[in-house]
Amino acid sequence: GEVSEVAALEAEFAAAMGAKYALAVASGGYAIATALRALGVGPGDRVLTNAFTLAPVPGAIASVGAAPVFVEVTDRLVIDLDDLAAKAGQADVLLISHMRGHICDMDRLMQICDGAGIRVVEDCAHTMGAAWNGVKSGRHGAMAAYSTQTYKHLNSGEGGLLISDDAELMARAVLLSGSYMLYERHGAAPGPEAFEGLKLDVPNISGRMDNLRAAILRPQLAELEARAQAWNARYRALEAGLAGVPGLTLIERPAEEDYVMSSFQFLLPGWPAAAVRDVVARCAARGVELKWFGGDAPAGFTSRYDHWRYVDPAPLPRTDRVLRAILDLRLPLTFTLEDCALIARIIGDEVAAVQRRVSPG
Structure with missing residues (x-):
């Protein structure tokens, strides 16, 4: 059948970011919350995050019932990696916000997190197309969220995108976003086998992007x-x-x-x-x-x-x-x-x- 604008955007965005999978959703904050839910973060959990950020970041953490654990920031406006190392035992997930486009030493950040068993979600609302040491922003962690709100690098008024190379995480995200049993229509989703053990257990928390916004975004992505x-x-x-x-x-x-x-x-x-x-x-x-x-x-x-x-x-x-x-x-x-x-x-x-x-x- 005909490929929808959203499915085409998902395929094109995955290719642009170098990711296996991409999902288009209603907002950047929704993308972050979906990533946290896909990782199993829920009520009573704690999530590390840098203290210099905007309200949708702790808001996404609160929306899944979890609590932020704020990490200090430096004069470079990035997360203080010494403070992160000191707090690494307080949570299993780090939501790193690349606030206002400033990227920390991602090599050291991943070394700290990998050593402590912390999974990383990147908030790339301000770093779409940026990179650290040759690796695109969003390609270090388990999942990465982007925003297409009015002031972002791609502008559809409101909107979000989520990427990952992990088939199970992305299958969960697709189901969470409200795919019903139409997950095969997504343009950059895992194969149907990834959904088999999940499709009856993951709730539908509707937040898909619409075709109008996707149509606005696709020409911008090329630029x-x-x-x-x-x-x-x-x-x-x-x-x-x-x-x-x-x-x-x-x-x-x-x-x-x-x-x-x-x-x-x-x-x-x-x-x-x-x-x-x-x-x-x-x-x-x-x-x-x-x-x-x-x-x-x-x-x-x-x-x-x-x-x-x-x-x-x-x-x-x-x-x-x-x-x-x-x-x-x-x-x-x-x-x-x-x-x-x-x-x-x-x-x-x-x-x-x-x-x-x-x-x-």
């Missing part, structure tokens, strides 16, 4: 590599424009990290909260919208681990210090390189002006 180059050119233009601004720290990017940056982050380390808020307000007055992760309350998409009251986190002093310093800017492809250079000048001017007032002389 992903070109888009990545365009995003990175804008990122580097901002980076060059902000290099050397006193009081402002750029994020270190290791040679092993092949990033795809649709946003930009920098730090104002050690700055008083009032001074950071002043920078945000002054930039906004000149048309540059910055988000700050150090606020007392969530704002827009921006929140932090201690805002989520359904979690009872242990103190994370290193993460608190980093979050108080982070400022964040979206980099849509509608920005030209000249726009990025202008934005960098505005940010640099306002950071310098506030710093002179805070530290006169």
